[in-house]
């Protein structure tokens with residue numbers, strides 16, 4: 510089974526320039542260079558033009574003292590033309606037609622822009638919740654070109670954590686797909702089952718456990734096929750996508766989480782999508798691509814949530 514190439518938020522086209530993280534003078538050098546481009550975030554959203562292009566500005570357009578910039582700058586990467594820096598923490602703003610979440614528009618951006626912006630969103634979220642040392646409670650400061658925080662009190666360094674989550678397209682012997690609607694979702698919104706990997710658990714064990722917890726369906730552990738991953742930093746997930754085959758078909762949903770869980774044959778799927786009884790996740794999500802992988806041909810975007 511082939512992996513899914515080019516998951517929307519997994520695309521990238523720049524070098525992360527990790528070597529620069531050891532250079533304490535990186536910001537002064539980059540900030541005064543003509544070819545530097547800056548991405549400013551606002552509440553975790555990115556600024557776009559009316560044709561949904563990401564808005565990059567030059568450092569000179571940012572009205573902030575360099576000492577303040579140093580408290581919120583993250584070196585995102587470089588390519589042959591530019592160096593790319595994010596400013597996190599809502600310290601400054603820029604003119605934009607709108608501020609949007611990558612959850613919705615990630616698939617519309619270029620590989621360069623989505624790769625840089627998804628890292629910016631992830632780091633914005635992490636810096637925003639890690640101002641204090643988890644060991645001693647003192648304030649931490651940003652270091653390593655924005656990729657770490659340091660506690661001067663106990664000399665500890667802290668790095669962003671990613672939370673792995675599995676997401677699985679489960680099929681039965683009749684090639685039906687198992688989809689569920691979470692309690693907080695409106696009528697008709699269905700997706701593949703997903704859940705966080707627990708401490709001390711493998712991703713594969715998580716797939717088997719979560720599918721049984723949410724749907725009461727047994728999955729054959731040796732049927733799992735890994736199809737790819739993409740970051741989902743809302744706030745810190747990494748989605749690991751699988752196909753899996755069920756060895757049982759009687760659904761017993763987890764009422765605390767799931768409003769509905771059901772099997773769809775291909776005919777039922779086509780008919781439910783066409784009549785809008787079923788609304789799929791948008792094409793920036795790995796769920797859309799897992800469902801499309803099962804479907805075996807392009808899924809019309811009209812079948813996705815608006």
Ligand SMILES: [Zn+2]
Pocket residue numbers: 642643644645646647660661662663664665
């Ligand atoms: Zn500390």
